[in-house]
Amino acid sequence: MPVRSPYPDVEIPDVSLFDFLFTDFGEKAGAPALIDGSSGATITFAELEGMVGKIAAALAERGIGAGDVVALFAPNTPHYVAVFHGILRANAIVTSVNSLYTPGELAHQLSDSGAKLLFTVSPFLDRARAAAAEVGLSNDAVIVLDGAEGHTSLRDLLATTAQPPAQTVTAADTAVLPYSSGTTGRAKGVILTHRNLVANLQQISVMGDVTNDTKILAVLPFFHIYGMTVMMNQGLHKRSTVVTMPRFDLQEFLRIISEYRVGRVYIAPPVAVALAKHPIVDQYDLTCIDVIFSGAAPLDAELGHAVAKRLGCTVLQGYGMTELSPVSHCMPDDRPDLDLNSCGFAIPNVVSKLVDPETGEEVGPGERGELWVKGPNVMSGYLNNAEATAITLDDEGYLHTGDVATVTEDGVFTIVDRVKELIKYKGYQVPPAELEALLLTHDKIADAAVIGVRDAEGEEVPKAFVVRQENAADLTADDVMAFVAERIAPHKKVRVVEFIDQIPKSASGKILRKDLRAREAATS
Known part of the structure; x- marks a missing residue:
């Protein structure tokens, strides 16, 4: 039977994400919204709102408006947040791009999403230009946040005297x-509405003790829905201070936590x-x-407990997918007693059920089944x-996650x-299908x-059977890698x-991965 969240439903305002996050900063207007962990540069809530308005106005001057898609291909910095919300304030749509993408992968996302502009940074410019050229975007359509010859910069956008467009x-x-492989196949554009994002912020709000005194470390990328919702936008929602890192480096990670007293x-x-x-x-x-x-x-409980003991803190985990905006289940702050191998409870407004993938029948407590979420x-x-x-969304509104769970x-x-x-x-x-096609x-x-x-x-790492x-016969493993x-x-x-000698396949030609996994288990 369907399992409802044990938490009461929360109200979800019928507003855009910008209106939800940027309405009345009050006494927090002059407080730090964002700190660049590398440099210490700070942007207050009021300054951020001003930057968002300027970026929206400048984008409108360039013809960007309702329904237009703008790509954002950059690492975590305070300016990422300003550009992200500036695009939304211009009534447009953000497609966030994995900062590790090759030109070919970036070109696919630009083409598939129909992006009209591409924001990036100078260290990514070679890849950005190559991808833009492949899909027919001119240099004028590539905006380089930190500046590059022949390209508009963020400073140029902020210099506009125009007013932001009507919302x-x-x-x-x-x-x-955002792009996700979902349950299988090549990366696909996941259509998330303003309501989806506002809803998830309201849903997770009751699960954790995040306040306007909290400092959040954002080392996980904003292009990923986890960083986008749980770090970037939750920080704005709760009027917390978000400290950004452009990439993970253990020593820098530890320094920033210690120096900025991140909680x-x-x-x-x-x-x-x-x-x-690590010593x-x-x-x-x-x-x-x-x-x-x-x-x-998934986080292993033994590892989580080791971290908690060493640092004297609470360690929790949750579950989500890009397609879920992303959180659907998590351990609340006030229940560290839960099994750390678990992902906790369904969050408010969520109904889950477990379904046997073979029979399609719902299963009960203690039994394994595919997790469906509504x-x-x-x-x-x-998208498209x-x-x-x-395959992923059924007629009743359940999303079939592809993950097997117990409850x-x-x-x-x-x-x-x-x-x-x-x-x-x-x-x-x-x-796997993408790697197989490439091989x-x-x-x-x-x-x-x-x-x-x-x-x-x-x-978990990708292994190729070739x-x-x-x-x-001269082809080596190193050659393949x-x-x-x-x-x-x-x-x-x-x-x-x-x-x-041969890839095991079914009569229809589908790769029998279970046979390869069995082979792997027998030899490991």
Whole structure:
């Protein structure tokens, strides 16, 4: 039977995300909204609102308006937040781009989303220009935040004397198009409305003790829905101070927490390994940390407890997907007694059920089933992909997550497996089909299949099973890995290669990954 959240439903205002976040900063107007952890540069709430208005006005001057898509390809900085909300304030749509993307991957997202402009930074400019050229965007359509010859800069936009346009978006309009592989296949645009994002902020609001005195560390990328909602926008919603980091570096991570006295740290599980084991951690005063919250991939309870004991803080975790804006389940701050292998309770306004993937029948407490989720945070669908939408969203409004879970009588959910074939490497999604398609372009590879395997650290990594072409005995594992690495984002790299005589397939030609997993289990 469906399991409702144990928490009362919350009210979801029928407003745009901008109106929800930027209405009346009051006494917090002069307080720091954002701090660049690297430089210490600070932007107050009032300054941020002013920048957002200027960016919106400048975009309107360039013809950007309702329904237009603008791509944002940049690392975490305070300026990312200003541009993100400036695009929304211009009545347009943000498509956030993975900062590790190659030109080809970026070009796909630009083309698929129909982006008219691309914001980036000078270190990313070579990739941005190549992708823009591939899809027919001129240099004039590439805005470089920190400036580059021949391109508009953020300073240029902020110099406008125009007024921001009238707001025309409604809660039902699309706000962002992050890209996700969903339960399978190549990355797809996830249509998230203003209502989806506002709803998820209201839903998670009651789960954690985040206040206007909280400092949040944003090391996980804003382009990812976890960073976008839980760090960037929750910080604005709660009038907290968000301290940004452009990339993860352990020593810098520890310095920033210690120096700025950050109390709430959101991580993915690989960071927990460093916090539990690395000797450098003891060199920093981390007594300021109240809560470490892990997401993006399952956190092992033993590891979480080791972090909690070493740092003297509470460690929690949750569950979500890009398609869920992203949070659907989490451990609340006041229940550290829950099993840390679990992902806690369904958040307010969410109904879940577990369904046997083979029979389609609902299962009860203690039984394994695919997690289905319904709530106001569920996406509208996938952009330009009715087939994928129909597979993922059913007629009753349930999103089929592709993850297998159990639930206790008390409503505590635990993710135990995946129906879907997606590999999760350090919280990033790696679709096997994309790697397989790339491998098959190599002239010495006859066939290939990819699955996730565990490395020595327990991390899931992509492993390729490769069938060599005849007369290609000289093809080595290093050759295969180098070929992929040159053509794909770093997190998608093949990290293990095994040569085999034949890829197991069904009569219909579908790769039998379960056979490859069984082979892997037998040899490990």
